[in-house]
Amino acid sequence: MNDVITFKAKDYKSGVKPIWCPGCGHFSVFNAVTKAMAGLGMNKDDTVLVSGIGCSSRLPAYVDSYGFHGVHGRGLAIAQGLKVARPELTVIAMGGDGDGFSIGGNHFMHACRRNVDITYVVMDNEVYGMTKGQASPTTPMDWDHSKLTPHGPGVRPFKPAALALAAGAPWIARAYSGNPNQMAHLLAQAIEFPGFSFLHVLSQCITFCPQQTDWKAIVNERQDAALEDEDEAARLFLHEDGFQTGLLYQRQRPTWPPEAAPPNDPDLTGGFRL
Amino acid sequence: MTQTDLAAFLAHSVELESEARERYLELADAMRAHHNTEVADFFMRMAHESGLHLEEVAQIAAENALPDLKPWEFDWPGEESPETASYEAIHYRLSLRQAIQLALENELAAQAFYASFAQSSADATTAELAAQFAHEESQHAAQLSVMLKELPPDDAHHREDDDDPHMPE
Numbered sequence: 001m002n003d004v005i006t007f008k009a010k011d012y013k014s015g016v017k018p019i020w021c022p023g024c025g026h027f028s029v030f031n032a033v034t035k036a037m038a039g040l041g042m043n044k045d046d047t048v049l050v051s052g053i054g055c056s057s058r059l060p061a062y063v064d065s066y067g068f069h070g071v072h073g074r075g076l077a078i079a080q081g082l083k084v085a086r087p088e089l090t091v092i093a094m095g096g097d098g099d100g101f102s103i104g105g106n107h108f109m110h111a112c113r114r115n116v117d118i119t120y121v122v123m124d125n126e127v128y129g130m131t132k133g134q135a136s137p138t139t140p141m142d143w144d145h146s147k148l149t150p151h152g153p154g155v156r157p158f159k160p161a162a163l164a165l166a167a168g169a170p171w172i173a174r175a176y177s178g179n180p181n182q183m184a185h186l187l188a189q190a191i192e193f194p195g196f197s198f199l200h201v202l203s204q205c206i207t208f209c210p211q212q213t214d215w216k217a218i219v220n221e222r223q224d225a226a227l228e229d230e231d232e233a234a235r236l237f238l239h240e241d242g243f244q245t246g247l248l249y250q251r252q253r254p255t256w257p258p259e260a261a262p263p264n265d266p267d268l269t270g271g272f273r274l
Numbered sequence: 275m276t277q278t279d280l281a282a283f284l285a286h287s288v289e290l291e292s293e294a295r296e297r298y299l300e301l302a303d304a305m306r307a308h309h310n311t312e313v314a315d316f317f318m319r320m321a322h323e324s325g326l327h328l329e330e331v332a333q334i335a336a337e338n339a340l341p342d343l344k345p346w347e348f349d350w351p352g353e354e355s356p357e358t359a360s361y362e363a364i365h366y367r368l369s370l371r372q373a374i375q376l377a378l379e380n381e382l383a384a385q386a387f388y389a390s391f392a393q394s395s396a397d398a399t400t401a402e403l404a405a406q407f408a409h410e411e412s413q414h415a416a417q418l419s420v421m422l423k424e425l426p427p428d429d430a431h432h433r434e435d436d437d438d439p440h441m442p443e
Binding site: 009018024027178185188210 | 362
């Protein structure tokens with residue numbers, strides 16, 4: 001953290017202009033990221049944003065920090081490797097619902113289980129936008145706006161928070177692109193949480209899913225404290241409508257990798273003797 | 275909003291004008307990238323005007339020690355600062371009329387915000403400044419209302435796209 005220079009949110013913008021569609025929820029996430037960085041006074045040189053592929057995965061290019069625009073679905077693998085190799089860095093992984101829950105679905109589950117101290121932001125617009133609007137793992141069953149699924153995908157959508165909980169994520173929150181200030185606050189808490197923090201963002205796709213502008217009327221902010229009990233959280237995540245925002249679940253557990261005990265024998269070569 | 279302290283008021287005013295400018299700049303760039311030049315130019319003009327107001331507010335604020343508020347610590351009447359255009363209201367096929375209407379709503383929201391300070395503040399300097407800012411916002415709103423009146427109504431097909439992103443069967 002930087003105690004000398006105070007940056008405003010706009011100072012964390014790289015100057016590369018986003019090419020998202022006007023009205024895209026990812027603009028709001030971009031704003032929330034820069035606001036969280038400003039609010040925490042984060043040092044640009046100690047921060048790395050890692051992404052996969054998709055509209056949302058363009059975000060690291062727009063932030064004035066280190067960034068890695070990775071391979072489809074593999075942002076989490078890169079981010080975890082980076083954090084383990086360079087634990088002093090603040091590592092934020094990000095991507096979309098297709099990148100995170102389909103192509104990178106297995107990495108998501110194991111990242112929740114492994115609990116490396118990183119933050120993962122999923123910008124969920126329930127669609128593959130970059131490839132012009134195909135159904136993703138979170139698309140409603142009856143969404144029939146794609147030629148690939150003219151009668152809807154016919155498959156029940158993932159419940160990302162439930163999936164994260166079942167896989168062991170210790171910090172789960174949800175934000176909405178219509179409220180970037182709440183999102184920035186949640187993101188700041190996620191960054192400060194010592195462990196794997198999962199921020200699920202309802203981020204509207206104005207172009208392929210214009211009906212998502214209705215989310216504004218549905219989204220509701222959780223008033224209660226975050227749940228600590230896994231059973232209670234499981235009941236919430238399995239039965240809620242998916243539009244409750246706020247910090248939903250938090251229960252600290254040891255991070256990975258465990259701290260190695262100092263060697264008894266200062267001669268490290270001893271461990272390799274036959 | 276219950277804060278009546280001058281420093282808190284000025285901190286909010288600087289943030290309000292700064293966020294309005296940033297959002298208009300962002301929207302102008304996004305509209306230009308999507309070839310909606312007419313609306314891009316309008317948003318750029320709004321960004322310029324917000325910038326002028328920001329300069330004025332920042333000059334007054336420079337004489338005061340402002341509280342160091344984090345972005346989520348500002349006490350706004352809604353989710354974002356009042357003069358900031360909401361993302362849900364934006365579409366790449368936005369007409370100039372719709373863009374002006376949006377900007378008008380932003381100006382009126384800012385005016386209401388400043389007016390509430392002017393009415394509720396127990397501090398005379400704060401109330402006076404807030405009333406001045408509210409008046410300036412009302413002038414901006416009046417200019418936009420005139421622009422709206424001079425514009426012809428939107429073509430019923432203005433949102434149609436030769437390469438429509440939707441491909442339903």
